Amino acid sequence: MSCSRRNFLKDAAGAAFVSSLPLSAFVILTTEEAKAAVAAATVRWGYLVDTNKCTGCGMCVKACKNENEIPYDAPVTRTWVERYVVTKDGTTHIDSPDGGRDGFTSDKIRDEEVDPENIAKAFFVPKLCNQCDNPACVQVCPVGATYKTEDGVVLIDREWCIGCGYCIMACPYGVRFFHPDHKVADKCNFCYHRITKGMMPACVESCAFGARRLANLRDPDDPVTKIITTERVAVLKDEYGTKPHVFYLGLDNNVR
Amino acid sequence: MKRHVLHPLWVAVGVVGLIFLARLVLVPDDFGVHGDSFTYNYYRLGNIDEWKNFPVKYQGSDTCVECHKDNVRTHRRSPHKRVQCENCHGPAASHPDDIEYLPLNRERAMCLRCHADLDYPESSARSNLPAIVDRHHKRRRECVTCHNPHDPREDVE
Structure with a gap:
């Protein structure tokens, strides 16, 4: 098998480009999915x-x-x-x-x-x-119990939260607290x-x-x-x- | 390969398999990335509806007007019109179906929230409201014995 320097560089550049693409670049949306994605973006x-x-x-x-x-x-x-x-x-x-x-x-x-x-x-x-658009509290959640919705609100999944308190420490605004009844993190x-x-x-x-x-x-x-x-x-x-x-x-x- | 190498290897493979099996059973189907970011949109989709179905308690004064026309009319003409009915009367949640009478708050402290004199400079929003010094004005009496809360310009007979 021979491999010229030209071909090697070409292939390497191509491979680097493809691997730099996010997985979402290969997803083909159905018409409904595309419509839903656009419709949801009407509220923030x-x-x-x-x-x-x-x-x-x-x-x-x-x-x-x-x-x-x-x-x-x-x-x-x-x-x-x-x-x-x-x-x-x-x-x-x-x-x-x-x-x-x-x-x-x-x-x-x-x-x-x-x-x-x-x-x-x-x-x-x-x-x-x-x-926040870049909520620190969501980044630190180890179990995916807090997340940002399509309309920009950060919610907490009370079923999924394990009450570790990382998010309470991560919020720079101190808006999170431990809910005394539900034993999970809570916030506005x-x-x-x-x-x-x-x-x-x-x-x-x-x-x-x-x-x-x-x-x-x-x-x-x-x-x-x-x-x-x-x-x-x-x-x-x-x-x-x-x-x-x-x-x-x-x-x-x-x-x- | 020798048994003492293979044996722990199978144990390790088995443990990993068990973890995947447990994940299959324990993690709900709608859990995953819903949106464009793994960091911010990795969650259980069903939770959004759970929050949407959270019970509403405060109904707004447009609901009150259906039955309490007179009071709402007096109130909407008065300087107190900006104060929502439910601020003093409490959340109307299941009124009148389950709760016949709302627990009306007639306390002096209720009025003092806005009308206690704090003696702040004019730039403060608080200084624009009519105010009393609590310890000098009719101490320990409910304000509503003299002032009509629906229209404070009218005195109570």
């Missing part, structure tokens, strides 16, 4: 938080706990509201008693009195799962059972001030998508490369 859920409008009433946290059957008095919650009080000397006071479930009715922060004359700015920041899923029926998430529904809103980022006519695409919005911890899909209006540098 996103979320807009307007921190300028949040008054810290905590109705969202209460509604979330009731809607999603999260034990009401357990120190876990799928969404929470943080209070930031920045004094004139530059110190930031932060608290979130019970995740803001009962609102913020006292001006004491962690039992500390802050002189109102001395406050430079004060605001509330609601937090929830960012439904934008009320997947509601948004897939055309309803709003419980937190959005219960917000009296329009501080929390849901967006379909694939629909250019969606009013909330318009705000996200045309106004100046920010995301949390952009530097982690997780591509979060909860956008914030009026985000302050003190918010981490």
Whole structure:
């Protein structure tokens, strides 16, 4: 068998090209499958938080706990509201008693009195799962119990989760927790059972001030998508490369 | 080959075979890659429907209007119109079929969520709401004894 240098190089280049192709390049979709793939891509859920409008009433946290059957008095919650009080000397006071479930009715922060004359700015920041495009929590799951759906929401399979807690450690936003009843990891899923029926998430529904809103980022006519695409919005911890899909209006540098 | 080499080899092959057999039995058929990424779309497909079938509790005020026309009308004219019915009345889940009366929250703490004075600068959204200092204003009385929550501009007779 002879093999010229020319032929060898040719074949080697061809082999390198073919082996670099992903397996999916060889899959031939049926018409239905192709249609389904395109149709599913018409929804990508996103979320807009307007921190300028949040008054810290905590109705969202209460509604979330009731809607999603999260034990009401357990120190876990799928969404929470943080209070930031920045004094004139530059110190930031932060608290979130019970995740803001009962609102913020006292001006004491962690039992500390802050002189109102001395406050430079004060605001509330609601937090929830960012439904990242590159979710770190999904990458670390050893059993495939958490995953990203076609419409961008990260879900947890309660039947499949073994409760190892890797995802809870991996989330840079700290939105995951261990569900005390189901003994599995749990987190916000934008009320997947509601948004897939055309309803709003419980937190959005219960917000009296329009501080929390849901967006379909694939629909250019969606009013909330318009705000996200045309106004100046920010995301949390952009530097982690997780591509979060909860956008914030009026985000302050003190918010981490 | 000698027996002492072949014997452990068969044991190893058997163990691997058992693992594959167990996988065949234990892993559901719909478990696999559903999407374009092995990293993010490796899951049990049936779980999506399980989440979609999770029971809805908050029904929205459009459901309330079917029976409670008067109250909803008063409420929708008032400055409280932005507050959802179920925020104070609780989730309507199976009302009125299973639960005849919703557990109405009349507590002072309910109103204080928005109306407790925190004395923050004007840039704070909270400072734009009418507020009371809890310890100075009619202590320990329910707000609803004087103020009509459906329309706070009206006093309760």
